[in-house]
Amino acid sequence: AQNHLWINLEGRDEGGIVPPDEYHALRSEILAAMRDLKDPETGEHVFAFALPREDAPVVGLWGPYIGDIVYCYAGGYRWSGPEVLRLGEERIVFPCGGGNHGPMIPTYETDVASVMGALFLVGPGVRSGVQPPKDEQARVCTTDVAPTLAYLLGIDAPAQNEGRVLREFLTDLHNERPPRTLRRTARAIRPRRTRKPRPITLQGDVTDEV
Incomplete structure (x- = not known):
């Protein structure tokens, strides 16, 4: 490097x-x-x-x-x-x-x-032809991508994320409803219980009984 x-x-x-x-x-x-x-x-x-x-x-x-x-x-x-x-x-x-x-x-x-890197946003909820602001406090960071996409999807941003929602690029600013949480669509698989083998009592000629 x-x-x-x-x-x-x-x-x-x-x-x-x-x-x-x-x-x-x-x-x-x-x-x-x-x-x-x-x-x-x-x-x-x-x-x-x-x-x-x-x-x-x-x-x-x-x-x-x-x-x-x-x-x-x-x-x-x-x-x-x-x-x-x-x-x-x-x-x-x-x-x-x-x-x-x-x-x-x-x-x-x-x-x-x-x-500087380049960020392109295209799709529903995104304003057209918007240029990033020149204000240094409003610079876009890579940490802003995840919360912005989460906002557009209506789901919670990652708990550990440090970025912000890039509202200056969005039209969907009415999206203030309580955030949806992703739910599991598949049932968790539980491990099967291991059955204990029943004891076998052998009588007489063992070879014949087995």
């Missing part, structure tokens, strides 16, 4: 070359270099943030598959090869007008585009 950096660690990675007792010191050195890296012309930091993996849950990343370092570029910077090939390796920071998929902060925008 473009916003993860892995240290090639002995005992963890195939062909690892960094001894485990040097891991934390090396990672701290890399983090310091990333946080100190600035554009020589503007003095702006190139990275919006750089975090060790144990601090990455604050940006929603965790687990065994994330990098040892998680980072995002500041607006106006991205990784690239053509500039280095064209301008040489003497300078490693080049401002740009675009971005990369993944290692950009979510609110980054240029004069012509942004890294």
